Amino acid sequence: MDPSRQGDQRAPMVALERLQVAGVEFAQVAAVNHALPGEDDNCMGLLGFTLFREYLLTLDYANQKLTLERGALEPDGGQSVLPFRMPDGVPIVVLTVAGEQMEAQLDSGGMGLTLPETVAVRLKFVSDPVLFSNAESVATRFQLKVGRLGGDVLLGRYVFERPVVEVHPAFPLVNLGAEPMGQFAVTFDQARLLVRLEAKQTRLRLDELPSRLRLLLAPPVKPEEPKLVPVG
Secondary structure (H helix, E strand, C coil): CCCCCCCCCCCCEEEEEEEEECCEEEEEEEEECCCCCCCCCCCCCCCCHHHHCCCEEEEECCCCEEEEECCCCCCCCCCCEEECECHHHCCEEEEEECCEEEEEEECCCCCCEEEEHHHHCCCCECCCCEEEEEEECCCCEEEEEEEEECCCEEECCEEECCCEEEEECCCCCEEECHHHHCCCEEEEECCCCEEEEECCCCEECCCCCCCCCCCCCCCCCCCCCCCCCCCC
16 A cells, blocks of 8 residues: 555455465465565565564564564553554654644555655754755655754654654655664564554664665566677
């Protein structure tokens, strides 16, 4: 589903007899068959969040590791373990942006810290957001702006100090992508609707412009066959 709600599309479903991830085998997995914009050459698929609903799922960005284990998280008063809800299979937490509480999607497939344009217009920036790039999702195309916030973003006990953020014209919620999530080891407990964030520091920086996600250990792409070119 398109987070902007403006470009939802239908796609065929297929059944995977077996799928093995992080030493765990899943049987009879329902999968959506669709193209991935800009990734069809080196990405073989995406693993959905709800696939791991019976396990503790940890995305350890610092060590570039995904782990699955049995167990349960315990609340800690909103310090490092936060409650989340998950409509449509997307985890959503509450954070504070420049003193204002709002909901944010945890999106490992996104880029930076993204604010809806409807939110950004009422916040103070160090300088006005400027056009950064043209981008696209599975279903829509849009223009992104970037700017540095005049205030901090609080997520549990962690503080992003006056971060550089993206401004999206259609997203309904704040979107926490791979750049900010990459500063944590993130553990999800879908059974108890809790997420744990672990970082070495509590005060964090987002100073760089968001960059396109890179796929590690991608299968080699075969170069196109050279064609004869007239000489002279």
